Every structure is written in C-alpha cells, then in structure tokens.
Amino acid sequence: MAGPLLDTLKGMNLDRRPIWMMRQAGRYLPEYRALRAEKGGFLALVYDSEAAAEITMQPLRRFGFDGAILFSDILIVPHAMGQHLEFLAGEGPRLSPKLADHALKALEAVPQRLSPIYRTVERVRAQLGPEQTMLGFAGAPWTVATYMVNGEGSRDQHETRAMAYGDPQGFQAIIDAIVDVTSDYLVGQIEAGAEAVQIFDSWAGSLAPDEFGRWVIAPTARIVSAVRQRCPGVPIIGFPKGAGEKLVSYAKETLVDAVGVDETVDIAWAARELPENMPLQGNLDPLRLLAGGPELESRVRFILDACAHRPHVFNLGHGIGQFTPIEHVEALLAAVRGWQRP
Numbered sequence: 001m002a003g004p005l006l007d008t009l010k011g012m013n014l015d016r017r018p019i020w021m022m023r024q025a026g027r028y029l030p031e032y033r034a035l036r037a038e039k040g041g042f043l044a045l046v047y048d049s050e051a052a053a054e055i056t057m058q059p060l061r062r063f064g065f066d067g068a069i070l071f072s073d074i075l076i077v078p079h080a081m082g083q084h085l086e087f088l089a090g091e092g093p094r095l096s097p098k099l100a101d102h103a104l105k106a107l108e109a110v111p112q113r114l115s116p117i118y119r120t121v122e123r124v125r126a127q128l129g130p131e132q133t134m135l136g137f138a139g140a141p142w143t144v145a146t147y148m149v150n151g152e153g154s155r156d157q158h159e160t161r162a163m164a165y166g167d168p169q170g171f172q173a174i175i176d177a178i179v180d181v182t183s184d185y186l187v188g189q190i191e192a193g194a195e196a197v198q199i200f201d202s203w204a205g206s207l208a209p210d211e212f213g214r215w216v217i218a219p220t221a222r223i224v225s226a227v228r229q230r231c232p233g234v235p236i237i238g239f240p241k242g243a244g245e246k247l248v249s250y251a252k253e254t255l256v257d258a259v260g261v262d263e264t265v266d267i268a269w270a271a272r273e274l275p276e277n278m279p280l281q282g283n284l285d286p287l288r289l290l291a292g293g294p295e296l297e298s299r300v301r302f303i304l305d306a307c308a309h310r311p312h313v314f315n316l317g318h319g320i321g322q323f324t325p326i327e328h329v330e331a332l333l334a335a336v337r338g339w340q341r342p
Contacts, residue, residue, distance in 0.1 A: 003131035005066040008311045009196050009235035009258050009279055017304060017312055019336045020067035020135070021329075023319030024059040028326070031058050042087045046072050047116045053123035060132065062326075063333055067133045067196075068124050070189070072117050074139025074200055077181055078148045080114050082107030091152075098151030100159050104174055114185055118192040125193030136194030138186050140201035140240070141178040141219035148174060157206045164215060171215075179219050183226035190231045198237040198260065199223065202318075205242015212246050213253075220254045228255075237281060241318060251275055263288075263317025268306040279311035284332070286316045292328040300335040308341050 005018035026032055032055055036045060045051050055071040075093050079085040083095045097106065125134045147153060149160040149171075164171045186197050204216045224236050239260030240250050251259045251274050261270045261282035270280060288299055304314065314336050320329075 003066060003133050005133040005135075005313060006195055006235070008313050009133075009237065011257075011277060011279060011311055013277075013309075013311045015341055017314050017336055017339060018066035018133075019314040019333065020065045020069060021059075021316050021320050022069070024063075024065060024069060025055045025071045026320070027322035028320055028324045028329075029058055029062070030326075031062075042073075043085065046076065047113075049116045049119035049123055052116075052120040053127070056120065056124045057127055060128075063329060066131070067135045068128060069135045069198075070117070070121060070124070070137060070194070072120070072137070074137075074144060074202075075147055076113065076117060077138060077144055077178065077185060080109065080111055080185070081148075081177065081181055082109050083148060093147065093152060095147055095151050099149045099174060100151070100163060104170075104177060109181075114188060117185075118188050121189050121192035121194055133195050134193055136186060136189030136197040138182045138189075138197070138199060138223075140199050140204070140216065140238075141175045141182065141223070142207070142215045143201050143203045144178050144182070145171070145174050145215075146203050148178075157203050161206065161211075164211065175215065175219050179222050179226075183223050186223070186227050187230050190227070190234050194234075196235040196237065197227070198239055199256070201238070201240040201243075203242070204240035204246075205244070209246060212243070213249070216240055216243075217250055217253045220250075220256070224255050235279075239281070248273055251278060258311075258313070260315065261317070265317075267303050271307045271310060271312075277310055279313060280307055281313040281315045283315070283317040286318055286321050286324070289316065289328055289332060290321050290324045292325065292331060296328065296331060297335045300332060301339065304336070304339045305342055 004014055004016055008018050039045055039051050052071045056068050060068055075085055078095055085095055087093050146157045146160040149163055235257040237258045237260055238254055238256035241262045243250055258279035258281055263283050263285035267283050
C-alpha cells in the first residue's frame with residue numbers, strides 16, 4: 001500500500017501535501033476524553049490494545065489525516081527494560097528506581113510489555129484505508145535516558161547532563177542499552193504493520209554541540225542503521241526538538257530519511273540548508289493553532305510555500321495542545337488542503 005504521506009517520506013514532491021499532527025490522538029478530542037473516563041488511566045489505555053487502536057483511529061475518522069500515529073508513550077521502552085512506570089495526575093510520568101542512584105544492571109527486563117503495542121499496530125493497520133499510512137515511533141536514546149536517570153522530566157535535564165559529563169562510561173552503557181531495545185522495538189512495530197517510524201528526541205536542544213554529536217547523533221545513527229538493515233525501505237523520521245542549526249549535521253550524519261522541524265526553526269532556512277530533496281516535516285507552532293484566527297492560515301501558507309521545492313509533510317512543531325479547539329484543526333486542514341504550489 002502507499003499514500004501521499006508514505007510517498008512523500010520516500011522522496012516524492014507532491015502537489016497535495018500530506019498532513020498529520022503529533023499527539024493527534026489525545027486530550028483535545030472529546031471522544032478520547034470519553035473513552036479515557038470509561039477505561040481509566042493513561043498507562044492502562046496504552047496497554048489495552050483495543051482501546052489504544054480506537055484512540056489511534058479517532059482523529060482519522062474525524063479529520064481524515066494522511067497518517068495514523070500509534071497511541072503509546074516513549075517511556076514504554078524503559079518500562080520494558082525493567083523500570084517501574086506510573087503516570088501521576090497533574091505531575092506526569094515517574095520511573096523508578098532512577099538510574100542516577102542505581103546501576104543499570106539492577107533492572108530486570110520485561111520485554112513482554114512491548115507485545116500489546118505490537119497488537120495495537122496490527123489492529124490499526126487493519127482499519128486503515130489504502131491511502132493512509134501507519135506510523136510507529138519511539139523515543140530517542142538521549143531523551144529516554146533523561147527520564148531513566150532522573151526518574152521524571154526536568155526543565156534542563158541537569159541530573160542527566162551531569163552524569164554524562166561525570167561518568168561518561170556509565171552513561172554510555174545506558175545509551176547502548178536503550179539503542180538495542182529501541183531498535184528491536186521499532187522493528188517489531190514495522191513487522192506488525194507500521195509503514196514508517198519516527199524517532200522523538202524531545203530534549204535534544206539541551207546539549208552543547210559536541211555532546212549533541214555523542215548523545216543524539218551517534219545513538220540515533222545506530223538505530224537507523226539497525227532498523228534499515230532489518231527493514232529496508234521503511235522511512236525513518238528523525239525529530240530532534242530544539243536542535244536549531246545542529247539540524248544540518250543531524251540530517252547528514254544520522255542518515256534518517258526525513259527530518260522533523262520544530263517551531264523555533266525558520267522553516268525557510270531549513271528548506272534551504274538541509275540536504276537537497278530530503279523530506280521535511282513541520283513546523284506550525286502548536287500555540288498558533290490554539291490561537292486560530294487569520295494568522296493561522298497565513299502562517300500555514302508561509303510554511304507550505306517555503307517548502308514548495310522539496311518533499312514536505314505538514315505537521316506541528318511539537319504536539320497539539322489539549323485545549324486546542326476542534327474548529328481550529330478544521331481550519332488548518334482546509335488551509336493545507338487548499339494550498340496551491342506558487
């Protein structure tokens with residue numbers, strides 16, 4: 001099967017720009033809120049393959065997006081590696097024991113925790129139309145490591161960065177373990193029906209250039225190589241949020257097939273400086289979508305025009321906000337669907 005999203009990720013510069021949104025399956029949708037109220041907590045939903053597949057499909061039924069992004073979480077990988085995972089209301093995820101205080105070898109892997117995710121992929125793929133693309137994903141090693149070391153999210157990843165500087169060998173062991181599990185995890189998603197995958201590096205922007213090369217580019221390149229060796233031809237999107245000008249080296253050295261661009265990057269610069277004909281993805285500010293109004297349509301047009309000469313997947317610069325009005329998403333879709341190449 002193929003469709004505009006998959007064709008674009010494989011390098012075709014289409015007049016009809018494909019669109020999907022990060023976190024498109026989630027709290028801004030009333031149907032999601034209803035199902036979550038019925039089923040219970042977030043993690044329970046992720047591991048309930050029937051419910052997770054239903055949530056994955058909800059935005060496609062409502063909006064007709066070109067891609068379905070798996071409803072799951074990047075912290076499923078450390079959970080499968082043996083850390084305890086819970087999501088606390090109003091506080092976010094917690095992992096224990098945190099690796100700032102415990103050795104990696106203290107964890108006992110539970111790989112069967114990945115099986116429900118593969119079943120979700122299978123369920124969704126069976127429901128998609130021939131023009132719609134199933135997207136899998138995983139967190140990048142650096143971002144996943146920040147949670148594993150600190151036990152929770154943090155503003156500047158202080159504890160993890162300190163460990164990377166103070167004990168680079170120990171931290172490298174954590175990164176290596178994440179690379180191995182993540183590579184297998186993405187291959188498992190592809191074998192279950194994912195037609196493309198995205199590697200989320202949400203905290204890539206916190207690193208200095210040399211550390212960025214060591215902890216973002218190098219581990220990502222290893223995952224890309226491993227997945228490509230076992231699943232040739234499946235596009236891999238890299239999304240290093242906050243990378244800024246380091247996007248150029250990231251694109252060239254990781255060998256991802258496409259690069260996601262966050263809202264802090266000038267999309268015209270990215271379209272000019274990133275490798276020729278590499279598909280770009282992005283980069284509308286989620287807060288612009290939340291605000292709506294006439295500026296939304298003009299910004300959508302600017303992004304599309306800036307990328308007119310190369311393959312481009314329209315997306316947000318990060319995940320959609322939970323309070324985004326449905327009518328603003330409908331206006332976004334109309335603007336993207338109505339665009340004509342200048």
